[in-house]
Amino acid sequence: MKIGIPRAMSFYHNYTFFFGFFTALGIEIVLSDKTTKKTLSRGSSLVVSETCMPVKVYVGHVLNLLDKGVDKIFIPSFQSIAPKIYNCSKIRGLPDLVRNVVKQDFTIIDATLDKSEKKRGLYEFLKETVAPFGITDEKKIKKASKTGWKVYNNFKVMTASGMDYNQAMNYALQGKVFIQKEDKEYPISIALVSHYYNIYDERTSMKIFDKLRKMDVKVYSALQLTDKQMDEGINALGQIAYWANEHEMTGCAGHYLKDNKIDGLITLTAFGCGPDSLMVDRITRKTKQFNKPLLNLTIDEHTGEAGFITRLEAFVDMLYRKKRASIINKINIDETQYIPNTNFIQVDDVVKNKSL
Numbered sequence: 001m002k003i004g005i006p007r008a009m010s011f012y013h014n015y016t017f018f019f020g021f022f023t024a025l026g027i028e029i030v031l032s033d034k035t036t037k038k039t040l041s042r043g044s045s046l047v048v049s050e051t052c053m054p055v056k057v058y059v060g061h062v063l064n065l066l067d068k069g070v071d072k073i074f075i076p077s078f079q080s081i082a083p084k085i086y087n088c089s090k091i092r093g094l095p096d097l098v099r100n101v102v103k104q105d106f107t108i109i110d111a112t113l114d115k116s117e118k119k120r121g122l123y124e125f126l127k128e129t130v131a132p133f134g135i136t137d138e139k140k141i142k143k144a145s146k147t148g149w150k151v152y153n154n155f156k157v158m159t160a161s162g163m164d165y166n167q168a169m170n171y172a173l174q175g176k177v178f179i180q181k182e183d184k185e186y187p188i189s190i191a192l193v194s195h196y197y198n199i200y201d202e203r204t205s206m207k208i209f210d211k212l213r214k215m216d217v218k219v220y221s222a223l224q225l226t227d228k229q230m231d232e233g234i235n236a237l238g239q240i241a242y243w244a245n246e247h248e249m250t251g252c253a254g255h256y257l258k259d260n261k262i263d264g265l266i267t268l269t270a271f272g273c274g275p276d277s278l279m280v281d282r283i284t285r286k287t288k289q290f291n292k293p294l295l296n297l298t299i300d301e302h303t304g305e306a307g308f309i310t311r312l313e314a315f316v317d318m319l320y321r322k323k324r325a326s327i328i329n330k331i332n333i334d335e336t337q338y339i340p341n342t343n344f345i346q347v348d349d350v351v352k353n354k355s356l
Ligand code: SF4
Pocket: 052, 053, 054, 055, 088, 089, 090, 091, 195, 245, 270, 272, 273, 274, 275, 276
């Protein structure tokens, strides 16, 4: 039993869960290769140009799995992840989109998760997912989902401690848990606000974490936060959650805007993303209220690395200067320590004031 999983979009949120789940049921996972220029250009060639970049990347990964000879590909439809909290239409219709543009012979495992509807919850979704493999034993499915949660929770514990995404993923898949202890002190801290599939796909994000680290910047993201912290972040911006990815955008921004250790925020969004244009606009308006600098970066398949680096460097340079200025302004000269030289009297003063 084999299932292909595209290394794109929801992979960056829940692969650890599905690794535990499918492995516990004896289903072998075939992952697509890491994103390359070719993945993106093959995906782009099949969809209309207005489609956002993450979807183009996703289609490229499906093609890569087909090249590997996989005949069953997991392309779930995540409609809503909580009552009245919805995904964007592209995520909701992803199986149909792929079916329409990839004209090859393969089975799409397109189970639907819709927590706004009755009988469309997680267990129904998992049952639908494994039915094509002839697995119907509910006890077995529930037990496998527990294994999935265990791997997922281990991953979350490690990322919450500040561990790098890839390192935490590697340990979690090996069933290991380590807690990261950060020894190095960074002069500047930035919160990176974006969808996981935009920032943890190294090709899409142009290795933004590495670039900022080289500039001696500590980078925080939604991955270090709990759901409760992100809920509070949404409230802090006076918003209510509507989009499924509201947590990693509005919640993350709201939390870090209140956090004194954060010097500035960067939002990274895909060109043509409807939900992001709304959420980033709200974040930008609120940022002024918190007096924190914000850089909005938009990416698409034509974004050049040189221009991307220049904008990052300019932003980080401004944060350094702002921080230096705020430190200098805090240095008070105690006036009582200033002792004027009273032995020296200007001759002019003697002439002007006879009392001297
Ligand atoms: S949320 Fe935005 S980036 Fe993500 S799939 Fe939808 S339109 Fe594309």
